[in-house]
Amino acid sequence: MNTDFYYVIVTKPITGTFQDRAIMRGLGVTVLVLAVACLWSPRTDARSYSSYWKSPRRTDYVLDHKFYNYLERVTRAPFTELRKAQLILTSYREANKYSANGDANDAARIFFSLKPRSITFSDMEDVDSGAAVQDATDEGTVTELPGHTIERMVTRDVTGEAAENLRIEQKSMNAKMSKKWFPPQSDLEKGVNGLHINDVTPDTVATSSRFSSPPGPKTEALVPPIYHSSTYKLQSVDDYLKILEEGGYIYSRLGNFTNDSVCAVINSLEGGKGSLVVNNPCYSGTYDIVVNILPRYGIEHTFVTTGCPVEEYRKHIKPNTRMLYGETPCNPNMAILDLEEFGKLGRSLDNVLTIVDSTFASPYLQPVIKHGIDISMHSCTKYLGGHSDLVAGCLTFGSVDLWKTMIHYQTTLGTSMSPHDASLLLRGIKTLPIRMEKHSSNAQKVAEFLEKHPKVQKVMYPGLPSHPQHQIARKQMKIFSGMIAAEIRGGVQGGKILVENVRLVQLAVSLGGVESLIEHPATMTHGPMLMTSEDRLSGGITDGLVRISIGIEDPDDLIKDLQQALAKIPENVIG
Numbered sequence: 124m125n126t127d128f129y130y131v132i133v134t135k136p137i138t139g140t141f142q143d144r145a146i147m148r149g150l151g152v153t154v155l156v157l158a159v160a161c162l163w164s165p166r167t168d169a170r171s172y173s174s175y176w177k178s179p180r181r182t183d184y185v186l187d188h189k190f191y192n193y194l195e196r197v198t199r200a201p202f203t204e205l206r207k208a209q210l211i212l213t214s215y216r217e218a219n220k221y222s223a224n225g226d227a228n229d230a231a232r233i234f235f236s237l238k239p240r241s242i243t244f245s246d247m248e249d250v251d252s253g254a255a256v257q258d259a260t261d262e263g264t265v266t267e268l269p270g271h272t273i274e275r276m277v278t279r280d281v282t283g284e285a286a287e288n289l290r291i292e293q294k295s296m297n298a299k300m301s302k303k304w305f306p307p308q309s310d311l312e313k314g315v316n317g318l319h320i321n322d323v324t325p326d327t328v329a330t331s332s333r334f335s336s337p338p339g340p341k342t343e344a345l346v347p348p349i350y351h352s353s354t355y356k357l358q359s360v361d362d363y364l365k366i367l368e369e370g371g372y373i374y375s376r377l378g379n380f381t382n383d384s385v386c387a388v389i390n391s392l393e394g395g396k397g398s399l400v401v402n403n404p405c406y407s408g409t410y411d412i413v414v415n416i417l418p419r420y421g422i423e424h425t426f427v428t429t430g431c432p433v434e435e436y437r438k439h440i441k442p443n444t445r446m447l448y449g450e451t452p453c454n455p456n457m458a459i460l461d462l463e464e465f466g467k468l469g470r471s472l473d474n475v476l477t478i479v480d481s482t483f484a485s486p487y488l489q490p491v492i493k494h495g496i497d498i499s500m501h502s503c504t505k506y507l508g509g510h511s512d513l514v515a516g517c518l519t520f521g522s523v524d525l526w527k528t529m530i531h532y533q534t535t536l537g538t539s540m541s542p543h544d545a546s547l548l549l550r551g552i553k554t555l556p557i558r559m560e561k562h563s564s565n566a567q568k569v570a571e572f573l574e575k576h577p578k579v580q581k582v583m584y585p586g587l588p589s590h591p592q593h594q595i596a597r598k599q600m601k602i603f604s605g606m607i608a609a610e611i612r613g614g615v616q617g618g619k620i621l622v623e624n625v626r627l628v629q630l631a632v633s634l635g636g637v638e639s640l641i642e643h644p645a646t647m648t649h650g651p652m653l654m655t656s657e658d659r660l661s662g663g664i665t666d667g668l669v670r671i672s673i674g675i676e677d678p679d680d681l682i683k684d685l686q687q688a689l690a691k692i693p694e695n696v697i698g
């Protein structure tokens with residue numbers, strides 16, 4: 124197989140106009156892969172789909188399921204390498220060899236021995252697709268297209284009953300999906316007056332990306348309005364059907380302009396789309412789900428120690444393992460996970476998803492998806508919101524297929540944030556770059572102060588050369604964020620004295636706001652009411668550990684406050 128090309132299956136049902144233009148005009152090409160795609164559409168087996176597929180002009184372009192399964196196996200490639208999607212076009216004459224009556228394996232060998240041509244199509248409804256094919260075929264040009272029109276399929280080796288269940292689930296999902304069911308795109312992703320997202324830095328993406336309404340003879344609000352409405356007035360039944368087909372808003376559980384606005388910006392920042400192995404420690408809410416809720420559904424878990432080499436995950440993988448989960452930087456001990464190696468491990472495994480919680484860094488400091496991770500997770504309550512005035516979370520996916528699966532659950536279960544929270548989140552993201560710069564520079568100064576203090580046994584901050592994974596952090600983080608973990612001498616008592624005697628820094632859980640916060644994990648967020656002592660200590664959450672979220676105050680004032688609080692720890696407590 125020519126490894127310079129990736130063979131992409133289009134999961135969106137493609138019929139009618141495009142195929143007629145490409146084939147009936149005799150352009151010298153056939154959309155071979157598109158014909159395969161129809162087997163995955165809601166139309167079920169293409170050969171049994173009415174006389175439309177049995178007509179003479181269609182017979183040569185319908186491939187059997189053996190060849191379809193073969194394509195699934197050979198198209199294994201990480202999403203990051205498929206972002207410039209390619210369709211493989213062969214000649215009309217060669218296409219006759221791939222008849223449904225022919226041998227699938229022979230057809231596959233012939234297909235992959237041909238020198239392929241690469242082409243991407245723009246919007247199939249808005250351009251002359253046949254002309255696009257002709258131009259690309261004759262001149263080798265490439266017509267750009269939005270990422271949502273070509274999608275990545277699940278290409279792991281799935282066979283037997285599992286494969287059939289997967290197909291049934293996908294068919295059921297696709298039957299409910301309309302053209303509106305694609306991730307929201309910011310205006311910079313689509314292009315604004317010739318300016319594209321690749322032309323600007325993440326700083327500009329955070330402050331200037333918008334989810335714009337369609338262009339027209341009207342003015343447009345600079346800041347997206349808050350749409351509190353739960354439902355939307357329609358003029359006719361036809362309008363309802365048209366929205367289902369072309370996109371729009373009907374009911375806020377299914378979609379809301381304000382919520383879509385924040386999704387579009389986060390997607391732009393990220394560059395995104397059985398059993399599980401989880402790092403320990405992790406966010407206490409995640410721990411609770413893994414230990415106390417998932418086992419009720421028969422889902423086992425295995426903990427690995429944070430900061431361990433990625434290969435440690437591999438040692439704990441079982442035949443029923445379906446997910447690898449990690450945090451970086453980790454809550455609360457600031458251990459770092461090597462994202463590049465974690466992504467490679469996930470891609471080497473069949474039917475195993477990788478998910479990373481990067482809340483402590485934010486997408487601005489550490490985009491996750493570009494490392495080949497399947498799902499990036501953030502608590503938007505923290506740095507993305509930045510003002511401690513909203514509760515929200517987000518997932519960004521490395522493929523549209525994963526996004527479609529999750530959006531189906533979201534709309535069915537109703538787990539949508541309120542438009543008001545979405546508006547607050549949009550406001551927060553606008554200042555994300557300058558806030559993260561300030562959080563990070565402040566934290567660096569505070570960490571250096573704490574590391575030299577005699578009542579502090581150890582400081583875990585990725586920006587310190589003493590951090591065990593400092594070099595990994597330098598490789599994958601723009602700067603080192605505002606979270607510090609420090610081991611205070613005197614154990615539980617020493618830690619409690621510190622957090623209860625700060626005056627400027629505030630004793631509170633949560634993090635990532637403009638104000639500095641401090642907490643004592645061993646008795647608070649990761650305390651005995653949630654974690655066993657064994658799990659807590661094995662995860663490095665020692666008795667004297669404190670977690671500090673450094674805000675954007677003057678760093679010298681923060682240092683003075685911590686200094687006076689540390690001074691109140693008696694020498695006899697330190698021992």
